[in-house]
Amino acid sequence: xxxxxxxxxxxxxxxxxxxxxxxxxxxxxxxxxxxxxxxxxxxxxxxxxxxxxxxxxxxxxxxxxxxxxxxxxxxxxxxxxxxxxxxxxxxxxxxxxxxxxxxxxxxxxxxxxxxxxxxxxxxxxxxxxxxxxxxxxxxxxxxxxxxxxxxxxxxxxxxxxxxxxxxxxxxxxxxxxxxxxxxxxxxxxxxxxxxxxxxxxxxxxxxxxxxxxxxxxxxxxxxxxxxxxxxxxxxxxxxxxxxxxxxxxxxxxxxxxxxxxxxxxxxxxxxxxxxxxxxxxxxxxxxxxxxxxx
Numbered sequence: 001x002x003x004x005x006x007x008x009x010x011x012x013x014x015x016x017x018x019x020x021x022x023x024x025x026x027x028x029x030x031x032x033x034x035x036x037x038x039x040x041x042x043x044x045x046x047x048x049x050x051x052x053x054x055x056x057x058x059x060x061x062x063x064x065x066x067x068x069x070x071x072x073x074x075x076x077x078x079x080x081x082x083x084x085x086x087x088x089x090x091x092x093x094x095x096x097x098x099x100x101x102x103x104x105x106x107x108x109x110x111x112x113x114x115x116x117x118x119x120x121x122x123x124x125x126x127x128x129x130x131x132x133x134x135x136x137x138x139x140x141x142x143x144x145x146x147x148x149x150x151x152x153x154x155x156x157x158x159x160x161x162x163x164x165x166x167x168x169x170x171x172x173x174x175x176x177x178x179x180x181x182x183x184x185x186x187x188x189x190x191x192x193x194x195x196x197x198x199x200x201x202x203x204x205x206x207x208x209x210x211x212x213x214x215x216x217x218x219x220x221x222x223x224x225x226x227x228x229x230x231x232x233x234x235x236x237x238x239x240x241x242x243x244x245x246x247x248x249x250x251x252x253x254x255x256x257x258x259x260x261x262x263x264x265x266x267x268x269x270x271x272x273x274x275x276x277x278x279x280x281x282x283x284x285x286x287x288x289x290x291x292x293x294x
Contacts, residue, residue: 001113002128005046009121009135009256010101010113019066020047020073028076035096102161106231112294116159119149119257120168120227124236124294132294134238135257137225139172141246146175148257149225149242165230172223172244223286235293242288251288 001007020043027040047070100117110131114122123133136149149172160167196202223244230237242248 001123001130002111002125003130005130007113007121007123007133009123009133010115010118018043018046019069020044021069021076024073024076102166104231106236107234110236110294112229112231112236114166114229116161116166116168119170119225120166120229121257122229122238133255135254137240137242138250138252138254138257139242139244139248140250141244142249144249147172147223147244148175149173149227165228167226167228169224169226172225172242237291237293240288240290244286247286248288253290 023040023043027036030036101113101115103111103113105111107126109127110124112122112124114120119136121133121135124131138146138148140146149170158169191205196205223242223246226241228239228241242251
């Protein structure tokens with residue numbers, strides 16, 4: 001982003017943790033791609049200027065993973081790059097339309113960045129200053145089943161983009177978050193102290209759990225989310241519509257929304273889908289419309 005940050009709503013895990021080695025490797029594989037090289041510079045500067053998540057806020061395990069990943073990234077740079085990339089100021093017009101990530105400039109000095117593959121999540125900048133961002137909505141039914149609008153679209157026909165704006169429709173996705181019961185916690189502790197002490201078994205177990213919890217249990221609800229965004233000379237207008245088959249018990253507009261994750265990692269609290277930055281909204285039964293400008 002223009003202020004040097006990386007908005008985590010534009011990623012599948014929706015976490016503020018940034019792993020640099022994969023981006024460095026991508027830069028090595030695509031040395032002539034200016035956009036990719038710009039991304040490498042952007043990530044380097046984010047770490048250098050401590051714009052990413054502060055290390056002291058990380059729990060020990062994540063700190064070790066990030067530190068180890070930075071060592072790998074450094075090895076990539078030293079061993080395989082003949083000439084280092086100049087750490088210039090990142091290109092503020094960065095976008096990847098082929099992956100669904102767009103940038104549009106409107107007004108005198110405003111830019112909107114949005115991602116059609118993640119429920120139309122967006123952030124708006126005035127110059128280098130963040131003025132608005134939104135990752136969608138978090139809602140629940142009377143049985144406390146939580147749903148979100150963050151979705152990777154499988155059908156491109158659900159998206160319309162032109163010079164005046166875009167329209168996106170996607171299904172509501174049920175959160176797979178589930179707190180472990182006391183029995184499951186005891187079983188996990190026993191496994192950790194016995195068979196999972198073997199590295200290969202532990203890696204295999206982790207792969208299976210991640211496959212199940214993150215990619216294998218995406219459940220769509222009987223409802224949909226529609227986001228229509230139009231931009232003019234001075235204003236950006238967003239009209240969001242939610243339609244469900246159940247009465248909405250709780251509804252919040254969020255800046256962070258993570259629906260698929262390891263349950264024990266606490267990336268998502270069902271009562272705080274935005275990690276402390278939610279805005280609870282009023283609603284009426286099964287339908288909801290929110291019309292606002294930036």
